[in-house]
Amino acid sequence: MKLLVIGSGGREHALAWRLAQSQRVTRVFVAPGNGGTALEDRLQNVPLTQIEELIEFARREEIAYTVVGPEAPLAAGVVDAFRAAGLRIFGPTRAAAQLESSKDFAKAFMVRHNIPTGAYQTFANAQDAHAYIDQQGAPIVIKADGLAAGKGVVVAMNLEEAHRAVDDMLSDNKLGQAGARVVIEEFLTGEEASFIVMCDGNDVLALATSQDHKRLLDGDEGPNTGGMGAYSPAPIITPALHNRIMREVVHPTLQGMARDGHPFTGFLYAGLMIGDGPDATRPLKVLEFNCRMGDPETQPIMMRFRGDLATVFEHAVNGTLEKADVQWDRRTALGVVLASAGYPAAPRTGDPVSGVPAATEDCVVFHAGTVLEDQVLRTAGGRVLCVTALGDSVKRAQAVAYKAVQQIQFEGRQYRSDIGWRALPSAEANT
Numbered sequence: 001m002k003l004l005v006i007g008s009g010g011r012e013h014a015l016a017w018r019l020a021q022s023q024r025v026t027r028v029f030v031a032p033g034n035g036g037t038a039l040e041d042r043l044q045n046v047p048l049t050q051i052e053e054l055i056e057f058a059r060r061e062e063i064a065y066t067v068v069g070p071e072a073p074l075a076a077g078v079v080d081a082f083r084a085a086g087l088r089i090f091g092p093t094r095a096a097a098q099l100e101s102s103k104d105f106a107k108a109f110m111v112r113h114n115i116p117t118g119a120y121q122t123f124a125n126a127q128d129a130h131a132y133i134d135q136q137g138a139p140i141v142i143k144a145d146g147l148a149a150g151k152g153v154v155v156a157m158n159l160e161e162a163h164r165a166v167d168d169m170l171s172d173n174k175l176g177q178a179g180a181r182v183v184i185e186e187f188l189t190g191e192e193a194s195f196i197v198m199c200d201g202n203d204v205l206a207l208a209t210s211q212d213h214k215r216l217l218d219g220d221e222g223p224n225t226g227g228m229g230a231y232s233p234a235p236i237i238t239p240a241l242h243n244r245i246m247r248e249v250v251h252p253t254l255q256g257m258a259r260d261g262h263p264f265t266g267f268l269y270a271g272l273m274i275g276d277g278p279d280a281t282r283p284l285k286v287l288e289f290n291c292r293m294g295d296p297e298t299q300p301i302m303m304r305f306r307g308d309l310a311t312v313f314e315h316a317v318n319g320t321l322e323k324a325d326v327q328w329d330r331r332t333a334l335g336v337v338l339a340s341a342g343y344p345a346a347p348r349t350g351d352p353v354s355g356v357p358a359a360t361e362d363c364v365v366f367h368a369g370t371v372l373e374d375q376v377l378r379t380a381g382g383r384v385l386c387v388t389a390l391g392d393s394v395k396r397a398q399a400v401a402y403k404a405v406q407q408i409q410f411e412g413r414q415y416r417s418d419i420g421w422r423a424l425p426s427a428e429a430n431t
């Protein structure tokens with residue numbers, strides 16, 4: 001069968017790469033893809049991004065089903081349009097994707113269905129927002145209601161930053177329509193983890209857990225980014241906590257969406273904040289929902305995936321997810337993102353990239369912001385590559401990944417040298 005993956009990032013490279021390994025798959029088209037998907041044997045880029053063009057392509061090529069990577073096409077209704085055209089696709093409808101595309105929708109939904117999350121209020125009026133901030137005090141978190149490509153959240157450590165964020169979004173319209181309303185949320189502390197499940201409308205399949213690194217610099221310093229690296233599994237999510245997350249977050253969310261008339265299909269990604277304490281009682285709160293897989297979390301998760309991914313997705317689009325067979329490599333997978341000069345504020349593009357090592361059993365370089373022009377690989381975005389390695393321990397996976405990182409060259413490359421630090425046993429972390 002032939003499959004279509006929509007998107008152009010590292011997440012889509014990793015998904016398409018794993019799908020293409022299925023014996024049942026002849027070709028995976030990636031729309032529009034990147035320099036890495038252009039180089040893979042059974043992958044083929046197609047330069048399409050418009051929903052109508054994608055539908056026409058899927059019909060013409062007799063695509064068995066389509067997998068959607070990023071949030072923008074989901075929020076634009078790609079799933080509704082494909083289904084209306086009689087085509088199979090994996091993702092949430094536009095209405096269900098509001099869990100990600102509107103923070104106010106997600107917060108109101110969580111409160112309505114008793115899903116644990118930080119206290120909040122939503123404002124469209126700047127004066128009211130300023131008054132609320134003065135009343136609550138700092139630290140406090142200001143979030144643009146709409147999709148803002150990772151720029152919509154300000155964790156304000158003092159009142160001045162909080163007021164400025166409100167002015168930027170509500171008064172100066174710096175984020176456009178996405179910032180026309182803001183959610184102001186209680187500041188939460190603890191350790192973050194990404195918990196991603198697949199849903200077919202009835203059943204749910206939990207994927208391997210993971211942890212992202214949002215800040216640009218070592219030691220979780222510097223500006224927020226789309227994610228500078230990730231690893232799987234997340235040791236903080238013990239079996240006991242896993243059960244609590246399913247019981248307190250995932251099941252109530254899926255039941256709530258069904259009850260509200262938006263049965264959820266697709267990936268549901270809960271960004272969690274886990275406080276201190278024994279597993280049975282430690283605070284567990286949802287920071288955000290995404291309606292897609294994470295990037296870069298997908299890269300280590302796909303590295304650990306064992307089984308036939310194309311058949312798993314087929315079950316998911318057919319509503320037979322309970323029959324899906326998924327196993328995970330016991331090893332740790334760890335991905336280090338190489339970002340371009342100037343990322344995240346003003347990424348520079350067009351720099352030639354050299355030294356990307358060929359894939360091996362335990363190390364694969366997934367591409368994101370790259371293009372292949374006249375056989376030359378060049379940077380084409382903020383996050384350029386994600387070097388992803390498997391190892392018997394976090395330390396071993398780090399060693400394999402960073403060895404490959406050293407071989408890759410491009411002008412102004414940036415990467416963190418401490419990906420995985422939270423997962424190192426404290427004795428190891430000090431050596």
Ligand code: AMP
Nearest residue numbers: 118141153155185186187188214287288
């Ligand atoms: P988001 O785009 O919603 O994932 O938020 C980006 C990052 O901001 C999260 O990964 C957290 O590190 C941080 N963040 C979001 N909400 C809160 C909160 N209520 N308290 C503390 N940090 C937060």
Ligand code: GLY
Nearest residue numbers: 212227294295296
């Ligand atoms: N890595 C975080 C995200 O994909 O939203």
